[in-house]
Amino acid sequence: MCAVTITALGLTTSQAIAAPAGPKPQPWPVRQMAELGQQHAQQVKARTSAALAGGEDPGDEAENSAEATEQFTEARTAPGLVAPGAYSAAWAQLQSLPHTGGSWGHVTDKPYNSDDPRYRDIDSNSGAGSGFVTGRVTGIAADDDGYVYAGGANGGVYRSRTGGGHWQAISDKLPSLSTGALSLDGSGRLWYATGEANTGGTAYVGTGVYVLADPKRGEFQPRGRIGGTELESTVIHALRFNGDKVWAATSRGVWTHSTTDLSGPWKLEFAPNPTFLPGGADSKVPNAPYKNIANDIAFDPKDPSKVVLAFGWRSGDAYNGFYGKAGDGSWQRLSSLGDLPTDAADVGNVTFERSEDGSRYYAIDESPTKLAGDPDTNLQGVYVSKSGSPLGPWTLVADSDKLKGSGSAQQDDNYHPGIQSWYNQFLQVDPNDADHVYLGLEEVYESRNGGTDWTTPGPYWNFYFPCWNMDPAKRTCSTTPHSDQHAIALGSYRGRTTVYVGNDGGVYGRPLNGKADSLGHATDWTSLNDGSMDTLQYYSVGIGKDPADRSGKGVVVSGGLQDNGQSILRARDKAMGSNFGGDGGDTIVDPNNGCNIVAEYAYAELRSTQNCAVNDGSWQDDPSKATTYEIAPPDHDTHAARFIAPMTTDAKNPDTWVTGGRHVWVQNKGFAIRSGEEWNNAYDLGAGHYATAVAASGGTVYAGWCGPCNNQGFTRGIAVGNADGTGWHQLNLPVDGTLPNRYVSSFAVDPANAKHVLVAFSGFSRAWSEGPGAGYGHVFDSRDGGATWTDVSANLPDVPTNSLRLLPNGGLALGTDLAAFYRAPGEKNWKVIGDGLPTTTVMQLKIGPDGRLYAATHGRGIWSIDPDRFGRVHREDDDRQ
Template identity: 45%
Template sequence: MIRTTVATVSLGAVVAATAWAAGPAGAAPSGGQTTSVGSAGDESDDLMAALGAYDDPRLSPDGSVTAGAYTAAWNHVTQMPVSTSTFSEATTQPYNSDSLHYRDRNASNSGGGAGYSSGRIAALAVDPAHAGVLYAGGADGGVFRSSDDGATWTPIADHLPALSVGSLAVLPDGSLWLGTGEATTASDNYAGSGVYRLVNPATGTFSTADRVGGGELDGVSIHELRADPQAGYVFAVTSHGVYRRSLTASSATTWTAVLAPCAGIGIAGVGCGVSSYFADVASDVAVQPGSSGESLVANVAWRSGAAYNGFYYSRDGGNTWSLANPTGAINPKEIGNATFAYSADGTRLYAVMESPTLLNKAGSTTVLAGVYVSASGDINGPYNQIATSSVLANSGSAMKRTRIGPGYQPGVQAWYDQSLAVDPADPGHVYLGLEELYESRDGGASWQTVGRYWNFGMPCFSYTPSLNTCDGNVMHSDQHALAFSTWPGHAPEVYAGNDGGVYARPTTQTAPGWRNLNASGTLRTLQYYSVGAGTLSSGGTALWGGLQDNGVSFLSPQGSTYTYTYPGTATPVSEQLNPAGQMSEPFGGDGGDQLVNPADGCQTVGEYVGLTMQLTNNCGYTANNDGTPSAITNIAPSDPNPRFIAPFAADTLDAGFWVAAGEYVWGDTKTWSTTSGADWQQLADSGAGHSITAIASRNHVIWAGWCGTCNPSGSFGRGVLTNYGGAWHQLTLPSDFPNRYISGVTIDPADTSGATAYVTFSGFSRAWHEAPGAGYGHVWRTTDGGATWTDVSGASTAADSFPDAPANRTLVAPDGTIIVATDLGVFVDDVKADGLGHWKRLGQADITANGNLPTAAAVYLTPSPDGKTLYVATHGRGIWSVPMP
């Protein structure tokens, strides 16, 4: 989601846009506000950068990972010794993105109308045999089940090897099929571990024993699972083509590729035109109702264009395929990522399509080719165009140019935001998901925006609550999944899954409004990048964290207060931080790294990505419900090349010194008195084209790991910069030092000289990468300022070696224990007990037991203010705590 701002800042996940100034409802921008909006192509690039922040570290240096890497790492983890401890979920309060008193006009999206939020939902499925039972799949949060039509949720897949969900499908026998590896980006960024089948999903829980097939789908992304009961098959739509297997085959029967044009499977002579990394990306398969399972259509296309891009069809249940030649309004040369939807009677085929031509064209205001219908249901058409970006913008959209500004029109992220579904009871009733949700009740002749991006800019909007007359046709942005309920005796409903969770309403409803299925706080799929903690004066701990597309969350004990004297006033005011028992979102957009004062939990610096640092000294609390006075100050240094999630930190010995990093290393001695980016001083340059990925400072000795270029499918490079010894210098690294993404740099607190440091590597070792420079090991140590290095990951054949999985963050506990967060859990090395290189998994002995951390990627570690508790941020299952090892 984009966020409001009144100053030009580094663009975030999508675009920085303006919230209208205070004043009468519907007032146009005033007061010198500017709209910081680049071209639409830039916005797509920014979203790609957002997803690359998760993707690039795992795929560097060569952009590929051999199938089997996650499974091999998981198998090792299950056999490792255990440091017994119990994890507890910390972020259990509902997350209210519209909390009153957290509506800073410079930084917050509160008031936009999205309401309660969770993390990105990539898949939805309704159980037709059990009224009120539905399933939701998080981007990296596993599967949740609701037995009360979305009022409450329970996780049912927390301990699979991968919690990234691409698809869910309930088959006629009542089983729930789960395709792991989210594929909203049509590539391998959220790799999975295959397909799983749960026989009794209404009451059961997924386990590794439920996997269907061998290792052929390990490490790929699965966009859809489509059942064809009449022909007896189930299809997996993956980043490596379309696969098929018999519905009656044993669980061990492997999946067979049936359509992969670049590989010459299913069709020959098409050509490829791109590298293997972008080859055979499949987006959708649909079975035509009424064809006895014989007629299938498929979209195989790379979003930026490739020779194989096109619509494909089969007339024999997927045994053979042909390249379609769509006629009418569709240009075959413009086919990109597409989604199909048949009417229940099979007479109409709807399609929404992204245009690689527009995606690659600088200055495009959208990348949506259009929405189309083949009135005969034939994949070859002829097609009528029933919606364009302009048509949708004029359907009540908040993304109309006069409302959101130039450069960001409906469909600008159509390569990422796509969902399409036809009401089973009405072939003319269509739901279309892009950034917003649209509805047509006449087969596309007319459209209404029924799930607006937000209320900002609409004629109904005012920051003054009593003057705000907006209706409830708002949900979180970026739509990915649609599903329908058809339970006997219940009004049919439509369910929408997006970057903020799940929403629902009856299909017959024409009045504004949605039922927010995130309100209970039990659909806990928040995707954190960071976590920070500080003590509150009223007692308890304030917990902060930056999130993918959900801003920065603030969690405090219910009833906590904070006393603050606002600038220009003399009387302290006692603020009620959390009267309703909810998390709030003081900072909007995407959240990045986080810095919290351990001694004062209301003092924090959050990041709106790209090193756009923003400071608050009062928890981001605005005294008035209209978002005034301002509570958040932009203090971003002006850096030419920061990472999307750029690092910053406080010196671990001198609380009066901060460091931050993009291409440059920056220092700040004003800390909590900082008022602007001018308070930062440039300390060092990592090099032109470089971008610092990790930074640490202890007693002003600074270590910084960088990448350059940072594109894993290009000429990837990395290095380490430090001022140890007095002068800034690039380290000469040993030949066996891995050429992978440096995800963490940690200075050993026991060495007051700053000479002892640990470097943490993401990705997988040379065993799974094609690139010779990938190297081995994930944790390396120096004791002499970088002159020599030792791989302390342990012997690769030992049961207690560090797992060969992406490592994300390192922390050294007060007793010297090394703690590392990875994609497969948290691991510790008690150096005093058995020396370096002997690792244990932190948690319960039974890896599937409650009290273990769910296997969503653990990406960040931070201690509690008293040092007794360790907080772990996961990218899909919220924040968890565990006693400090």
């Protein structure tokens, strides 16, 4: 078994935090869709302006994405830096643990229809045009025999033999399922670079690069890793082939390896700040992970020895820029490339792409200066080198304004194309036409004349266009790809060449030379998300009995997703629907009626429904007929909450709900609540403190918090009090290792005794974290309401934890970044739960009214298992070692 390392990477330092200032289209078209009609675009603008005047910001997804990045990472890294090898040790320990009996069943192995016409209430995205979706896809490769390979952000690699669809997982034996890049080489081998380079909400670093010699029939194996540990704990933005070498642009510089001799280590070609690499003099400073980020590599087709390296942290650093090799063999910053900027302030995330004939090079450049200060976009520009050399001269062929006028859906004055170009980029050149190029930002753009003119074959959504109508029978819009583009490839199936794009909604395809309407919007996109590839990234899950199921046994399963709203799966559904749009956060579902649902968007933006949010669209003319209700507590208005704010119901009184931002909010009306004004402020956690976990039982409430939440002075605490606002106090949690000074991720309260509480901590123990007071252990038990604690982590791997759940039999279930674990009543040690659950992040565990344990994973959908089968225990088979 090889040594491995996987961990989260994102914004963790004050130097690195530079959230995009400009907003992007609100993924929940709540205000936008309220007055749609024949003058749809004009009415949307009017509604948006009214919302802004009322203190709301309906277009802040770009800022939200950056905040999600930061906060997801904080939970796993604070209070300091995590040393390489942390996940290696956890993975090694995982392999030796026994498993309980039982097998996990895949709940969400069905198509997910984001346009499901059943859910057309004011809060849904129904009608946007993306159709069937899955989770974020960050790597694609395809050949001319109909084989397509797609890599999920944290879901691994899937193979299709039919030009897309009928997908099969082929990397589940690897320790990392985080996709940085997928590439087929000239010999037909498939190269898989782990470690997602998108600095989006849940990017994970990986375990290096793997090669599959026979991708049409084989599966990736740990022994297929190239080199040693050199690329562990990195993200890999691109793999580029040049002669008999493969070049890797990573978060720790540019590396090369022979493609003919796959043995031996990777060679570091260049890192602009080598003292910040592991083992260097500055490797332990907080911003070390951001000092050597390589984004792409370009070669001169006429002289392959001429190489240009693109370096740069998206938020800006003095080393950002382009580098070439001088006569003495050293790498030097390039100072003149034509229109393509070389100043560090204007070079950020960069993507290169060369034409097949070598006559053209294209590039995208994101600007740190614009990201920090431009409210409209952070796109510096799109460029072409008509010499075919990456040394230029480069000519600007598109900027945000030009793309805005190309048929883009991003027409509002508050955002322009490229508002998330730090996150969304791809380029692809037609191999038969060097002037025919596809460009991916939030939308898909196309030029047939080398960038002189552009169209938008894949607009953000269809809401702004004349083809749209609330009545699906009157809607004439074509399918459009989900927003936020990450990957692209060309392949052929049955003689037709297809362009495949990967984005936050999965994989879509259209003919390379496809058809479009008068606005330049493609009429021939096909969603390839048929349910066989489940890369859905859940934050939460909720389960309740299905009131329409006559057997009384069927359940409704709901869950909040990264950029894919809230999914809903009813007992007899053959496809999931989406009844809430945008980013889905935490979830409350009535166990006795699964159509009573509370969905969170972000920062405790809560909405409730009592009929699964089913609506015939009648709210368009009469808003009182809407079947969802805004019930956000006041902390939402000022974003005084975590991006994914915790919420729960009282274990003994399901009508008592608790959520938390700066304040602990309580309401006692259950699903009868109709506005955010009905929440009561039970306790103020303090300025700069934000709830990370809440639990309640019999009126006793526990709230974990952090603030500051990053590794610049990280602090955490636990407050305890009563739901009626009395008896609140902060527990004494000294930074001495008694309880870890790490992120409080979850509580479990004994229903028979509210003073008996268990708490879970994320992050890594002191063995791997250099932050003050990191301590040891992940799960602690108190029998006196938090006055004293006992470490009950026992044999748990040292890995971030996410969800702690007391089971009806008195046992404990724990979801972590590697697996789910179980501790039986009266036992000390933990076991891995069951068989069949992919190695990915288990974000939340809940027991359904059917008695099954449900796991919401952040990359492989929702799974369930019968806890009654936990009694049988076995050890891992040899093929799992």
